[in-house]
Amino acid sequence: MIIKILGSGCMNCKKLYENAKAAVEETGVEAEIVKVEDFKEIMKYGVMRTPAIVINEKVKAFGKVSTVSEIKTFIEDAR
Template sequence: MKIKILGTGCPKCNQLEAVTREALQELGIDAEVQKVKDINEIMAYPVMMTPALVINEKVVLSGKVPGKSEVAALLQKAAAA
């Protein structure tokens, strides 16, 4: 599973990365997590606000920092697909 955190490095972007990594660890899912800070790369995705969470090249969340349970649900759904 490939995960990207889209954001320029703001505190919310860092918080989303931390929550995502915690959820992955608790679920025991092996994934490659990449932070995308380059604005041109971010603009290649259909997001209007950051931070955004991309799982396997699909934007699943943007514009907010979700709770760990919400991220875990998104990760489990992607892993089952």
Template sequence: MIIKILGSGCSNCKKLEANAKEAVEKANVDAEIVKVQDIKDIMAYGVMRTPAIVVNEKVKMYGKVSSVDEIVKFIQDER
């Protein structure tokens, strides 16, 4: 499973990345977390507001920091 954090590296992006790492541990899955910071790559997902989270190439949330529990649900939906 690949989880992508889309954003410029701002504090909200870093918080989302930390929440994603915690969610991966909580869900007990083997996942790679990738940061995507290039604006062209972010826009390719149709995301206009960051941070955003993408699980297995599906945009799950954008424009806010998802909670650990929300991310666990995103992970479970993609299993």
């Protein structure tokens, strides 16, 4: 599973990254978490507001910091 955190590297982006990391640890799923800070790459996902989380190339949420609980749900749905 590949989880991408889209954003400029701002505080909210870092928090979303940390939440994703915690969710992966809690679910025990094998996943690679990648930061995407290039706005041309971010635009390819149609995301206009960051931070955003993408799991297996599907945008799950954008414009907010998803909670660990929300991300765990996204992970379960993507399995």
